[in-house]
Amino acid sequence: MNTPVRIIIHGASGRMGQALLRLAGERPEIQVVAAVSRKVAARVVDGVPQFASSELGGVPEFDAAIDFSLPEAFDAVLATCRSRRAALVSGTTGLSASQQEELHAAATEIPVLWSANFSLGVAVLSDLVERAAAALSGWDCDIVESHHVHKKDAPSGTALALGASAERGGAAPRYASLRAGDIVGEHLVQFASLGERIELVHRATNRDIFARGALHAASRLAGRAPGEYRLRDLLG
Template sequence: MGQALLRLCREDSSGCEVVAAVASKVAARVVEGVPHFTSAELTGVPAFDVAIDFSLPEGFDAVLALCEARGAALVSGTTGLSDAQKARLDAAAAHIPLVWASNFSLGVAVLHELVARAAALLPGWDCDIVEAHHTRKLDAPSGTALTLGAAAETGGAHPHYASIRAGDIVGEHLVQFATAGERIELVHRATNRDIFARGALHAARRLNGRAPGRYRIADLL
């Protein structure tokens, strides 16, 4: 995701500027004009308007704390957060604008809305969510599947989950509503990881300059 963000920003013509890149390890201090910092050097990065975070739960707290300290916005797609970390997001939203999402695809943001509507209109139907990803993905069910399940729950459904880890699948999510004699399937398939980076950049542009608060991608469409 970091590499995709850097590449898309280089190709971007809407004024997006990368002032720093941060990773657990860096091979060079400057790459194509962008200074690189290790995660241990996070507090030394130059001034920024928005931080885009696709890390791990172990790195999340430091990024959030830096944004709070500098009054900068945060766009985070880090999944697997603990309950305490989720509570920290809510607390930080009183001071900075932020958006957290398990999936930054704009199509998945629309899928959330469709799932909530379908669940509300189909009381008593079975709800199953099947997600498939590449073999290197660690968490299961995926954060996106859990978020879709939460959307279904707002409509009164009680989702069940199944996970598949195979090959190099970028990401597929099927939400099925079934009853006697019929079923409805809502599906999103990602074929290129750039969609997540583009969605994060879209969110960053829309979030910059907003009042403090916790926003959804749907709020930024």
């Protein structure tokens, strides 16, 4: 049997961190060696060693870190990954321009992946959108995203990422946003011309898909050559 990939979960007390800890047991190729959060109530929880953010430098050796924290905590986990020569998978939002520059710089030393959405289905959708845009020159491109009523940003980060894929294919996307009920997330990318249209849709019904995608990414990114990766690079 292959040796499991050793990961740490940074931002373990948050909603994504808790989902990652809960779902990591589904993946025998992964071993969580540390959970890192701002405060620690117990040293070991369900067999996983717990570390406070201030103790990040003392975590056991690891192959990849999964980071869903806050911008003010991001610099420390990036620095730790660089010093340990470990991969970094991050979904922390709100990074400053300087932090993004540091992430680009780190990619010359370690493999890094930052994404606004860790759904494997959205990764496939992104690829399909780019290919469709390249094949359908001159067609209208519209992206409609729907989320729950509490989501404040619009368009969503995922919609903008899909728009970037469309732009790489040569399209000029337009955006529309809906906020209703408890919708987890729905993204429709439509290409339309005279007499016909194509619709590419992804619907999320459970937030666990994002944690599963991040775990998949960490297991595939560990041990890779330095560079900036996309989730779609790690499919299959």
